[in-house]
Amino acid sequence: ADSQETALKIANGEWAPDKISDMSSTKKITILDLAIENIQYKYNKQIINRDAYLKVFLPSLKERSAMGNSVIDHYEIPVPVKPEDGHSSNRISIRSGIKRDVPFIEARYRPAYHSLTDPDDGYSEGSQIVFTDTALRYYTDGRFKLHQLDVIDIISISPRSDFFKPLSWKIETGFTQKWFQDRDEHLIYQLNSGVGLAYQDKIMGLGYGLAEANIALSGEFKDSYAVGIGVQVGTIKKITGYWKINLSAETLFYGIRESFQEYKTSAVQTFKLNQNNSLHLSISWDEIFHHEQTEGKLNWNYYF
Numbered sequence: 001a002d003s004q005e006t007a008l009k010i011a012n013g014e015w016a017p018d019k020i021s022d023m024s025s026t027k028k029i030t031i032l033d034l035a036i037e038n039i040q041y042k043y044n045k046q047i048i049n050r051d052a053y054l055k056v057f058l059p060s061l062k063e064r065s066a067m068g069n070s071v072i073d074h075y076e077i078p079v080p081v082k083p084e085d086g087h088s089s090n091r092i093s094i095r096s097g098i099k100r101d102v103p104f105i106e107a108r109y110r111p112a113y114h115s116l117t118d119p120d121d122g123y124s125e126g127s128q129i130v131f132t133d134t135a136l137r138y139y140t141d142g143r144f145k146l147h148q149l150d151v152i153d154i155i156s157i158s159p160r161s162d163f164f165k166p167l168s169w170k171i172e173t174g175f176t177q178k179w180f181q182d183r184d185e186h187l188i189y190q191l192n193s194g195v196g197l198a199y200q201d202k203i204m205g206l207g208y209g210l211a212e213a214n215i216a217l218s219g220e221f222k223d224s225y226a227v228g229i230g231v232q233v234g235t236i237k238k239i240t241g242y243w244k245i246n247l248s249a250e251t252l253f254y255g256i257r258e259s260f261q262e263y264k265t266s267a268v269q270t271f272k273l274n275q276n277n278s279l280h281l282s283i284s285w286d287e288i289f290h291h292e293q294t295e296g297k298l299n300w301n302y303y304f
Contacts, residue, residue: 003031008162010035011042013056017063025067032064038163086122087276087303089113095280095299099139106147106299108135116155116236117246117280118301119272126157126168126198126206126236133174146187150174157208157236159200168198168208180220181289188218194232205237205245214252221258228254228262242272262288276303 009015010031017035020028039060043053095106110133114123130153137147151174158166172192177185194212201207210232217225234248246268254260266284273279278301285294 003027004034004162007031007034007038010060011038011056013052017060026070029064029067029070032060032067033070036060036064081121083122085275087114087119087278090304091118091301092304093135093280093299093301095135095297097295097297097299099295100293102139102141104137104139106135106137106297108133108148108299110134115153116157117268117270118303119242119270119278120238120244121241121272121275125238126155126159126208128153128155128170130154145177145185146175148174148176157198157206159198159206161200167195168210169193169195170210170212178216178218178220179286179288179291179293181291182220183291186218186220188216188220190214190216196232205235207233207235209233212250212252214254216254223257226254226258226260227256228252230262244270246270260289262286277301278303 006015006020010017010020017032020031023031036057039048039053039057042048043050043057089112091108091110093106093108093110095108097104097106110130112131113129114127115130115133116126116128130150133148133150133153135146135148136144138144150172153170153172153174155168155170155172157168160166170193173190175187175189178188180186192212192214194210196208196210198206198208212230212232214228214230215225216228230250230252232248232250234246236244236246238244246266248264248266250262250264252262254262264284264286266282268280268282271279271281280297280299280301282298283294283296285292287293
């Protein structure tokens with residue numbers, strides 16, 4: 001971290017490159033290499049103009065050239081899993097669970113592409129692109145219903161650093177079941193979007209926080225709609241190459257046409273069996289209209 005800070009100060013023109021003499025030659029070379037690449041990146045992205053670029057680039061390059069070749073022939077960059085070695089994009093899931101003390105069986109089909117809870121091999125961590133993910137559920141008390149239809153669900157959780165500061169965001173629209181004051185579930189259509197920040201930590205994993213807005217449409221609402229705002233926080237932690245955990249918590253406050261609060265938490269464990277098979281073990285809790293419900297699920301996913 002201290003070397004990155006020094007390189008960033010050189011790249012920003014806050015520190016002259018010939019001032020870093022009280023360190024080993026190898027460390028100085030890596031700091032200057034990083035500073036020079038960052039200067040070039042900012043110029044190519046038009047973050048700095050040509051005059052500012054030359055002012056910091058030429059002194060850094062001169063200092064680096066005077067040090068000769070590095071004893072390190074090249075920098076070791078971890079090679080990610082090839083995309084063709086990741087799971088296929090189509091997914092069929094068979095799920096069993098219990099909700100409000102009633103067991104259920106669920107069948108789900110997703111033609112594309114990748115979700116946060118899928119194994120990450122071959123995909124970017126923190127990315128989700130889902131189209132027409134459809135779930136049909138049968139409860140043992142005789143109810144059969146469309147539980148969920150995600151028309152589109154895209155999430156980009158991008159960690160920030162001293163060098164790169166992307167925003168994380170999400171957009172989701174589709175149908176889902178909601179619990180209402182009549183103590184029954186009803187199908188609603190919703191549009192949810194959010195934007196926020198994410199950071200990577202060796203212990204906690206990829207943590208994020210998003211401010212979000214939600215529009216819900218249903219005949220069960222006053223004037224058939226409700227608008228709310230809230231926050232979502234979560235973390236994605238890869239324990240091993242075959243096991244990762246997703247934790248999230250969300251709260252929404254509705255105050256337009258309908259006044260109520262919604263709280264949701266979930267914990268999902270993903271176990272990769274092989275390239276195209278995985279298991280999810282999850283538990284979730286939510287409260288809406290002052291009614292609480294807990295749901296536990298185990299599902300098998302087959303990708304093809």
